[in-house]
Amino acid sequence: MRLTVNGTEHEVDVTSDMPLLWVLRDELNITxxxxxxxxxxxxxxxxxxxGFAVRSCQLAVGDLAGGHVTTIEGLASxxxxxxxxxxxxxxxxxxxxxxxxxxxxxxxSFLETNPEPTDEDIDAAMSANLCRCGxxxxxxxxxxxxxxxxxxx
Amino acid sequence: MTTRLIVASLTIAASVVFAxxxxxxxxxxxxxxxxxxxxxxxxxxxxxxxxNCHTGPSDRPMWSGPTYGTTRPHGMNIQAGDSRMGVEYxxxxxxxxxxxxxxxxxxxxxxxAPRVAMGWALAPVEADWFGKTSDEICAQLRDPDLNxxxxxxxxxxxxxxxxxxxxAWNPGGGREPAPYSLQEHVDDILIWGVAGMPCPES
Numbered sequence: 001m002r003l004t005v006n007g008t009e010h011e012v013d014v015t016s017d018m019p020l021l022w023v024l025r026d027e028l029n030i031t032x033x034x035x036x037x038x039x040x041x042x043x044x045x046x047x048x049x050x051g052f053a054v055r056s057c058q059l060a061v062g063d064l065a066g067g068h069v070t071t072i073e074g075l076a077s078x079x080x081x082x083x084x085x086x087x088x089x090x091x092x093x094x095x096x097x098x099x100x101x102x103x104x105x106x107x108x109s110f111l112e113t114n115p116e117p118t119d120e121d122i123d124a125a126m127s128a129n130l131c132r133c134g135x136x137x138x139x140x141x142x143x144x145x146x147x148x149x150x151x152x153x
Numbered sequence: 154m155t156t157r158l159i160v161a162s163l164t165i166a167a168s169v170v171f172a173x174x175x176x177x178x179x180x181x182x183x184x185x186x187x188x189x190x191x192x193x194x195x196x197x198x199x200x201x202x203x204x205n206c207h208t209g210p211s212d213r214p215m216w217s218g219p220t221y222g223t224t225r226p227h228g229m230n231i232q233a234g235d236s237r238m239g240v241e242y243x244x245x246x247x248x249x250x251x252x253x254x255x256x257x258x259x260x261x262x263x264x265x266a267p268r269v270a271m272g273w274a275l276a277p278v279e280a281d282w283f284g285k286t287s288d289e290i291c292a293q294l295r296d297p298d299l300n301x302x303x304x305x306x307x308x309x310x311x312x313x314x315x316x317x318x319x320x321a322w323n324p325g326g327g328r329e330p331a332p333y334s335l336q337e338h339v340d341d342i343l344i345w346g347v348a349g350m351p352c353p354e355s
Binding site for chain 1: 230231232240241242243244246249250251252253254258262264265266268
């Protein structure tokens with residue numbers, strides 16, 4: 001089975017019902033996406049498929065249908081970090097850091113469809129990404145900051 | 154009403170085959186038979202597998218039913234927005250991923266987000282059924298302004314084509330399925346329709 005991750009095509013020998021997260025971590029050694037719950041309750045495994053956030057623990061690799069996968073490792077461009085990554089660093093969002101790749105991927109996808117979010121919009125978009133350290137106020141501030149960066153870019 | 158229409162199974166992907174639903178309206182049906190059919194239609198429409206996503210302007214799906222404990226809005230502050238698919242915030246499809254293959258094993262895991270071979274979404278806002286009475290839902294379902302402009306046959310065909318509706322009878326994950334069967338529900342829609350879509354007195 002072939003799939004494209006972060007712009008690189010890979011050939012993997014897996015069954016079609018293997019969750020994408022397993023393929024990324026165990027077959028391709030792309031370990032930015034994290035295993036948290038395995039049932040779409042936490043968001044730690046969030047990646048993009050054709051630019052849209054998807055919980056990779058819930059998507060069977062056979063259902064990718066040619067979609068291009070982007071993980072946290074592929075979010076930045078050669079010119080620099082993604083605006084959400086920059087904002088994450090500036091606001092020192094991460095505490096333990098386990099959830100942050102999922103948080104960043106979710107935020108980056110969200111800002112594509114809602115470039116000027118309110119606090120309420122951010123809460124609606126990000127509440128399904130859990131942070132056991134409780135960094136939610138910093139997450140919200142960083143998403144606002146990233147939105148501003150993207151508008152000014 | 155003698156039309157005998159067999160709607161072929163809908164195939165989204167080559168490997169996905171869904172049960173055929175026969176759309177065969179009866180020659181005639183009395184009002185009493187229509188009301189009897191409606192009572193069963195209401196059992197389905199008000200069941201959590203259907204009603205939880207038939208919510209109104211709140212744009213919030215609900216969690217209710219035997220496997221959910223107390224009735225409450227969908228966790229995680231989920232709001233489906235005007236799009237009814239969460240495009241403005243968090244897309245339903247982020248967690249309710251599209252499952253094109255291996256349909257029988259799509260929803261085995263308890264508490265995981267259900268998935269079908271189409272994009273997950275709330276019903277249109279005008280199809281707000283959650284918590285409503287039998288006569289209220291009946292009045293909505295027979296009103297073309299509130300049912301998507303559908304007549305009896307089109308309601309039946311909608312039931313055959315919308316795979317989220319198919320899921321209601323095969324929800325997996327320990328969830329209670331909608332009552333009766335999809336075929337029985339379609340048959341009841343047709344009996345109710347031939348009888349003139351009678352509604353119970355409030």
